[in-house]
Amino acid sequence: xxxxxxxxxxxxxxxxxxxxxxxxxxxxxxxxxxxxxxxxxxxxxxxxxxxxxxxxxxxxxxxxxxxxxxxxxxxxxxxxxxxxxxxxxxxxxxxxxxxxxxxxxxxxxxxxxxxxxxxxxxxxxxxxxxxxxxxxxxxxxxxxxxxxxxxxxxxxxxxxxxxxx
Numbered sequence: 001x002x003x004x005x006x007x008x009x010x011x012x013x014x015x016x017x018x019x020x021x022x023x024x025x026x027x028x029x030x031x032x033x034x035x036x037x038x039x040x041x042x043x044x045x046x047x048x049x050x051x052x053x054x055x056x057x058x059x060x061x062x063x064x065x066x067x068x069x070x071x072x073x074x075x076x077x078x079x080x081x082x083x084x085x086x087x088x089x090x091x092x093x094x095x096x097x098x099x100x101x102x103x104x105x106x107x108x109x110x111x112x113x114x115x116x117x118x119x120x121x122x123x124x125x126x127x128x129x130x131x132x133x134x135x136x137x138x139x140x141x142x143x144x145x146x147x148x149x150x151x152x153x154x155x156x157x158x159x160x161x162x163x164x165x
Contacts, residue, residue, distance in 0.1 A: 059152075059155040059156055059157045059158075059161070060139065060151070060155030061152075064073050064156075064161050067152065067157055067161045067162065068161060068162075068163075070148060071148065071163075073146050073162075074141070074144050074145040077141045077144065077145075078141040078142060078144075078145055080112065080141075081137040081138040081140075081141045082138055084134050085131070085134040085135060085137075085138050085139065086148070088127065088130050088131045088134050089131065091127055092124065092127050092128070092131060095124055095127065110144070149162075
């Protein structure tokens with residue numbers, strides 16, 4: 001415990017001396033007569049000519065580049081989900097074209113070949129399930145993009161920060 005107290009005193013002592021020197025309670029190096037005295041409040045402010053590095057504009061804690069990256073990611077997810085959905089639809093159409101023929105049969109009273117569509121057959125169960133999952137993924141990606149739009153609207157994000165590159 002004593003060692004910790006000594007260590008903190010050793011760190012705080014130089015700061016205390018510097019503060020005392022600024023406030024005028026400790027001896028300060030002699031100022032020459034040709035240099036004007038500088039007020040303390042002026043020493044604690046940056047000069048107007050100093051470059052300000054923290055001038056990045058943020059909305060809801062994110063910069064322009066971060067908002068654009070979020071939009072790129074959301075649009076990329078939606079594009080990928082739509083591509084997978086189209087691949088699955090093409091596979092189902094291809095399968096339906098391969099299995100269609102003039103000798104399709106169906107149960108009596110169901111309307112002939114239209115009732116026995118290939119997408120209803122157990123052979124295409126895997127494709128229909130994949131189609132359902134892909135549709136859900138597209139809906140999820142659309143909702144995520146819509147949620148991002150709502151968040152951006154609430155944060156006051158300008159339209160050019162949302163634009164696609």
